[in-house]
Amino acid sequence: MESDKPLKVAVLGCGSVGSQVVRLLGEQADDLAARIGAPVELVGVAVRRLDAQREVDVPPGLLTTDAVGLVTRPDVDVVVEVVGGIEPARSLILAALENGASVVTANKALLAEDGPTLFEAAAKVGRDLYYEAAVAGAIPILRPLRESLAGDRVTRVLGIVNGTTNFILDRMDSSGAGFAEALEEAQELGYAEADPTADVEGFDAAAKAAILASLAFHSRVTASDVHREGIAEVTAADVESAREMGCVVKLLAICELRETEDGQSAVAVRVHPAMIPRSHPLASVREAFNAVFVESEAAGQLMFYGPGAGGAPTASAVLGDLVTVARNRLAGTRGVGESAYADRAVLPMGETVTRYHVAIDVDDRAGVLASVATAFAENGVSIQTVRQEGRGADAQLVVVSHESTDAALSATVEHLRGMDIVREVTSVMRVEGASE
Amino acid sequence: MESDKPLKVAVLGCGSVGSQVVRLLGEQADDLAARIGAPVELVGVAVRRLDAQREVDVPPGLLTTDAVGLVTRPDVDVVVEVVGGIEPARSLILAALENGASVVTANKALLAEDGPTLFEAAAKVGRDLYYEAAVAGAIPILRPLRESLAGDRVTRVLGIVNGTTNFILDRMDSSGAGFAEALEEAQELGYAEADPTADVEGFDAAAKAAILASLAFHSRVTASDVHREGIAEVTAADVESAREMGCVVKLLAICELRETEDGQSAVAVRVHPAMIPRSHPLASVREAFNAVFVESEAAGQLMFYGPGAGGAPTASAVLGDLVTVARNRLAGTRGVGESAYADRAVLPMGETVTRYHVAIDVDDRAGVLASVATAFAENGVSIQTVRQEGRGADAQLVVVSHESTDAALSATVEHLRGMDIVREVTSVMRVEGASE
Numbered sequence A, B: 001m002e003s004d005k006p007l008k009v010a011v012l013g014c015g016s017v018g019s020q021v022v023r024l025l026g027e028q029a030d031d032l033a034a035r036i037g038a039p040v041e042l043v044g045v046a047v048r049r050l051d052a053q054r055e056v057d058v059p060p061g062l063l064t065t066d067a068v069g070l071v072t073r074p075d076v077d078v079v080v081e082v083v084g085g086i087e088p089a090r091s092l093i094l095a096a097l098e099n100g101a102s103v104v105t106a107n108k109a110l111l112a113e114d115g116p117t118l119f120e121a122a123a124k125v126g127r128d129l130y131y132e133a134a135v136a137g138a139i140p141i142l143r144p145l146r147e148s149l150a151g152d153r154v155t156r157v158l159g160i161v162n163g164t165t166n167f168i169l170d171r172m173d174s175s176g177a178g179f180a181e182a183l184e185e186a187q188e189l190g191y192a193e194a195d196p197t198a199d200v201e202g203f204d205a206a207a208k209a210a211i212l213a214s215l216a217f218h219s220r221v222t223a224s225d226v227h228r229e230g231i232a233e234v235t236a237a238d239v240e241s242a243r244e245m246g247c248v249v250k251l252l253a254i255c256e257l258r259e260t261e262d263g264q265s266a267v268a269v270r271v272h273p274a275m276i277p278r279s280h281p282l283a284s285v286r287e288a289f290n291a292v293f294v295e296s297e298a299a300g301q302l303m304f305y306g307p308g309a310g311g312a313p314t315a316s317a318v319l320g321d322l323v324t325v326a327r328n329r330l331a332g333t334r335g336v337g338e339s340a341y342a343d344r345a346v347l348p349m350g351e352t353v354t355r356y357h358v359a360i361d362v363d364d365r366a367g368v369l370a371s372v373a374t375a376f377a378e379n380g381v382s383i384q385t386v387r388q389e390g391r392g393a394d395a396q397l398v399v400v401s402h403e404s405t406d407a408a409l410s411a412t413v414e415h416l417r418g419m420d421i422v423r424e425v426t427s428v429m430r431v432e433g434a435s436e
Helices: A016-027 A029-036 A067-071 A089-098 A108-125 A142-148 A163-175 A179-188 A203-217 A236-244 A311-331 A368-378 A406-417 B016-027 B029-036 B067-071 B089-098 B108-125 B142-148 B163-175 B179-188 B203-217 B236-244 B311-331 B368-378 B406-417
Strands: A007-012 A040-046 A078-081 A102-105 A154-160 A247-259 A265-277 A289-296 A300-307 A356-362 A383-389 A396-401 A422-431 B007-012 B040-046 B078-081 B102-105 B154-160 B247-259 B265-277 B289-296 B300-307 B356-362 B383-389 B396-401 B422-431
Touching (some): A016 A040, A016 A311, A029 A040, A078 A089, A142 A203, A163 A179, A163 A289, A356 A368, A406 A422, B007 B016, B016 B311, B029 B311, B089 B108, B102 B108, B154 B203, B163 B236, B163 B289, B203 B247
Parallel strands (some): A007 A078, B265 B422
Antiparallel strands (some): A154 A289, A289 A300, A383 A396, B247 B265, B356 B422
């Protein structure tokens, strides 16, 4: 499909991503035109303040504070939304779709909270809503899940999808630093924001987990379905304990297909720090890099690795989507829309199957190990390994369980905490990516 | 787009990949129907012998030895070609396209030798020709290059795209074995064929390099454009020398965008063993796994990792393509076809810029280092590091050059070989993936 008529693009937001989108639209104009089959014309950039400093020179005539006016212009073909947040992004995207524009967005929070509303609006008008940049920045992961693996059955997705927390945990692992110290270093280097809550508490990763689970399992999963634990409680001792087991601590977004008791398949989706073996491909993901590890029935184990954030990498993903939706417009078609036909239920965290690593300070007397083992058994949890470290006042037991429901494991830990011979449960962490 | 009318699929070949395609078409029928929007019906499987043993039960009525009859059936919508080789695969694909079918193939040799003929035939009839399975098995790499990175400028692709040679080199690295011994082990384990030429001499990797370069740089690159060196000459001493440099030896498919003297951009594409730093993401690709490392202007560094061969993984890629081309047929459209608009020239190997690692047995007398350094200088090659090892009869110089043209580096090695003080040039290998 070829056309001389330019394809008109409006960009909402001109921060670190938006300014890179504007830059690349200019610098790559010839390549974009050749790959799309029609030239691309930037017709407007909506910003909050006209006089703000920007990383790119936007022709002043293109800047506007009237985002609603921009997305409802009758001649706009594609709207790129890189403002972020729930509102006004949602209203603007809905207005753009209603106006017949195709939409490309990087807005994970909005998609995880209210994706179905957007997908339905796009389907209703027969337009594309693409969002590769919403998960793992530049790493092509949504398109592979949606298209490359469409003939396969994905069974699990394990993602390191938040660069800030990976940087912090990597520093804790390599330098032995505590959480507070590593966070401070991340802030100094610009990897963490002044208010790091969204990253550190796992909100950002949970939004991405919801998006990944929806695509992988063809079901609707929203952020509120995701069990979420952050990394603020991870201690230097946890990291050291992981090291002794040949593991490393990572904040993982985990999406799994699990069989329920009645033989149906359900989705288990959660974000929490976990120990993974150092031999696992995800273990070598250092600093602020992201990676998504996918297990599927036929393909086996795949991993997608790259920069998970940053203006230019995110803009690369945005522009890849822009080329696709532009080509689809020229061809009078649309790409793969929402696919939620499998309509799987989301398993409550308590019914999710996990493994625990538990370190316990105990009195050093005969029968302690037997008592602890009995506590696991009484809760229906079977033990894989138990290791005794130190003696006397320093005696510690380290137990790694077999797979069990999270509820049973959590009840076991409560049980241990109530036992006389247990001085303290010093570390509780789930174990992922290891063979049982 | 939804339809009750089944989409009719013919499969050519029922070996390790074909039988998995047939199996998955059956087992995943419901999911495929939901993802495509129409049921899929297998209407025939062309085989050489009806009575051969197969990994899957094909209803006998579907088996046929008349491949031409099958692909020219008027009701066939999609032809899956997993026979391999140039003929009759090419004629069958051309006949299928002419008959109006869409085609999915895993045939790297054919695409690398004569892709343009096939692409033109597909374009002429307005049908899809998809081939994700042709490079790196299950790993989604062609779709990301063609679509996800369509808004970016790819500058380099480094791929470990042959599992057999990666297994052999990994064994040489981990056990200190020589090439012959590692090859034998690979053959015993089924990772190498009885006649290992296509893998060991780099023909397989060269075909994949041509396909990757074509997509990454929007130009026509065929197998004959690829400079090719295999791993049969790699010695245990080379591997040990790499280890001492903090490197590992890998057979790499390298596709680069290079500026020519007249300011044009050209494609450099080659397959050869090379030393890469152990810290490089490709260095940790073990055993028979594949990985493709992509550098682009905006996205930065990405890596795609997974199983590069095998029946089920390859079938996963085939079926992903099948879903896409089936959806396109239902929508009356086609996906991204050949993109060769950039029409870049392929740089001769001599003009390609590389770095050499050279180990030289030298006489241990004053001035030897100076003489060797002069030989490099006289050929216009600048030295990054030089290290002297041993003394007396065991004296060895290990030189790593800065980037230079391959012709100058190769001339330097010839020069060294002719020098009196040089007893032997014991190892010559290119260095990739390291900062200068």
